[in-house]
Amino acid sequence: MSLKKQIILRYNGVGHVRFELPAPLCEVSARTQIEAALRALDGVYRVSLSPGSRKLSVRFDIAVCDLKVIARRLAQLVDAGVGQSGRVPGRVGIVGGRPFGWLREKAQEAGETLAAMKIVAGRTLKKSPRLLTPARERGFIEFFNDVLVLYLIKLHWHLITQHWLRQPLRYRYEWMAVFYLIFLLVRSRRPRNV
The missing domain is CATH 3.30.70.100 (Alpha-Beta Plaits)
Incomplete structure (x- = not known):
């Protein structure tokens, strides 16, 4: 981050x-x-x-x-690079004294996100053959739920590790939301009696 x-x-x-x-x-x-x-x-x-x-x-x-x-x-x-080891403070907008450094960082983040989405898509395709049948709606919902969970974890990772885990009572409502979302995710994975 x-x-x-x-x-x-x-x-x-x-x-x-x-x-x-x-x-x-x-x-x-x-x-x-x-x-x-x-x-x-x-x-x-x-x-x-x-x-x-x-x-x-x-x-x-x-x-x-x-x-x-x-x-x-x-x-x-x-x-400008203040507080970042290995970076030379320079003009504003130039990362590490090189132009396009910011763009490289964003491209790397996008690549990591794409790699995570490929893993989730592969798992969903293997475990859910329904994705290839006419009743593929559930497969798409499961896939996008997994993408959303990965995105939320990535977005809140710093808060979880630096604040929520250190002060669980202070962030109790955040933890309640996390547990509720996990409950919904697990519930959506249960096999349904058709």
Whole structure:
């Protein structure tokens, strides 16, 4: 998952915002670059990044600056390679000093998704010969349910591993939704008496 997707807005008040940052953005070199770049914005008068709690707090004058400006600058810093080992900070939009780096990353993600869909399709075709008969609707539904489950797992993987598993009571409603979706998936797989 990209670093930008791991940045979470935790508080947005009048003249004060707080973000939770991923660990690579809390390292010493990244921290100094982020603090300096945000302090350089017009209207920002205090920036503090606590590496232990991974919190970035920014105080600003609302007449001059707002959340959008701060978030845009933070995104530009991540795009420029701040906090990413093996990447040389460069111009915004150039990943690792190479043009098309972002495009390569997206192509790799699309390839991984396509490979997962091929596995699911192969399993569905082997286990469900009905897919090739006139009554193939159930086979298509099973296939697209599997694709949806894989997509939801990929989309929420960071949240599951970094937040939901560590604080299960705090995220109890998310867990209830997960168990309900698993129940529906298992129920849809049961053989039906025709």
